[in-house]
Amino acid sequence: xxxxxxxxxxxxxxxxxxxxxxxxxxxxxxxxxxxxxxxxxxxxxxxxxxxxxxxxxxxxxxxxxxxxxxxxxxxxxxxxxxxxxxxxxxxxxxxxxxxxxxxxxxxxxxxxxxxxxxxxxxxxxxxxxxxxxxxxxxxxxxxxxxxxxxxxxxxxxxxxxxxxxxxxxxxxxxxxxxxxxxxxxxxxxxxxxxxxxxxxxxxxxxxxxxxxxxxxxxxxxxxxxxxxxxxxxxxxxxxxxxxxxxxxxxxxxxxxxxxxxxxxxxxxxxxxxxxxxxxxxxxxxxxxxxxxxxxxxxxxxxxxxxxxxxxxxxxxxxxxxxxxxxxxxxxxxxxxxxxxxxxxxxxxxxxxxxxxxxxxxxxxxxxxxxxxx
Numbered sequence: 328x329x330x331x332x333x334x335x336x337x338x339x340x341x342x343x344x345x346x347x348x349x350x351x352x353x354x355x356x357x358x359x360x361x362x363x364x365x366x367x368x369x370x371x372x373x374x375x376x377x378x379x380x381x382x383x384x385x386x387x388x389x390x391x392x393x394x395x396x397x398x399x400x401x402x403x404x405x406x407x408x409x410x411x412x413x414x415x416x417x418x419x420x421x422x423x424x425x426x427x428x429x430x431x432x433x434x435x436x437x438x439x440x441x442x443x444x445x446x447x448x449x450x451x452x453x454x455x456x457x458x459x460x461x462x463x464x465x466x467x468x469x470x471x472x473x474x475x476x477x478x479x480x481x482x483x484x485x486x487x488x489x490x491x492x493x494x495x496x497x498x499x500x501x502x503x504x505x506x507x508x509x510x511x512x513x514x515x516x517x518x519x520x521x522x523x524x525x526x527x528x529x530x531x532x533x534x535x536x537x538x539x540x541x542x543x544x545x546x547x548x549x550x551x552x553x554x555x556x557x558x559x560x561x562x563x564x565x566x567x568x569x570x571x572x573x574x575x576x577x578x579x580x581x582x583x584x585x586x587x588x589x590x591x592x593x594x595x596x597x598x599x600x601x602x603x604x605x606x607x608x609x610x611x612x613x614x615x616x617x618x619x620x621x622x623x624x625x626x627x628x629x630x631x632x633x634x635x636x637x638x639x640x641x642x643x644x645x646x647x648x649x650x651x652x653x654x655x656x657x658x659x660x661x662x663x664x665x666x667x668x669x670x671x672x673x674x675x676x677x678x679x680x681x682x683x684x685x686x687x688x689x690x691x692x693x694x695x696x697x698x699x700x
Contacts, residue, residue, distance in 0.1 A: 373399075473574075493686035496681060601628075
């Protein structure tokens with residue numbers, strides 16, 4: 328943005344205490360102003376921040392870009408204050424939602440069931456969405472599914488422009504072979520190493536990965552996974568018991584790492600797996616770990632749900648969601664690949680991620696659209 332002589336003010340919204348936010352979020356290393364603002368509200372769609380009016384009034388932007396759903400109080404607050412100050416501001420949103428929304432239908436269903444809170448919530452979302460339709464300049468969905476969702480919510484298709492989520496191509500880079508060896512030695516990885524990097528929640532499908540690995544129990548492999556201490560819950564206990572009951576505990580390697588160290592761990596593994604499953608309340612919106620792994624030249628596979636097939640863009644790298652047998656077969660297929668075939672797939676994935684799915688590409692695409700508005 329500096330190269331284009333654009334003045335940028337980045338408002339970082341957070342739900343931490345102000346003290347923790349100051350400690351965890353860097354605000355001095357970028358060539359533009361960054362300010363922290365605490366989100367407050369009883370529900371994500373009803374959250375807002377104090378001082379929105381003053382931020383808009385003082386900075387007087389030509390464009391406001393929000394990474395927030397338009398059917399939310401925050402986006403509608405921005406619309407309201409921009410109009411009140413009487414500024415001609417283009418307001419756009421980066422959006423992730425990829426599940427069909429029917430706010431009016433869901434509100435009546437909730438009313439029939441006597442769920443007054445859900446009824447009111449859906450009515451508010453319908454109001455927020457209708458207001459946003461009138462005032463939003465552009466929506467930037469991150470997947471084709473997301474484009475379809477907002478088209479069916481009556482946003483003008485000409486204002487729906489798909490862009491990648493954007494992964495930091497400067498952080499996620501491949502490590503040298505010597506460095507990989509050091510990390511593998513440090514982690515005591517001496518077999519074909521499979522990785523799951525993500526939250527330990529049912530919808531991410533980790534249960535099916537453990538079940539698939541139990542089918543491959545007598546093969547030579549190890550699983551690298553985030554420490555369970557990071558995600559203490561009843562579900563993490565269930566997964567731990569599943570690992571022990573299948574006699575896999577000696578094949579599991581746990582680790583702790585912050586975001587900046589993740590490229591080291593991607594480079595240390597032979598295969599990253601994203602086994603997400605769809606539920607009534609969840610559908611994989613993107614699968615950023617796949618792109619991060621692709622940029623570090625790590626082999627990846629994923630389930631056939633949500634945006635995962637679009638990100639991978641290869642039927643060969645896809646397995647059936649919620650099917651441990653399908654996943655086990657796919658792991659065997661990848662494990663049996665010769666080095667030349669494996670290298671070809673990894674390089675194709677890397678080029679796709681680097682050329683289309685990075686933060687630089689996201690910024691460039693959004694800039695090119697907004698500069699003509």
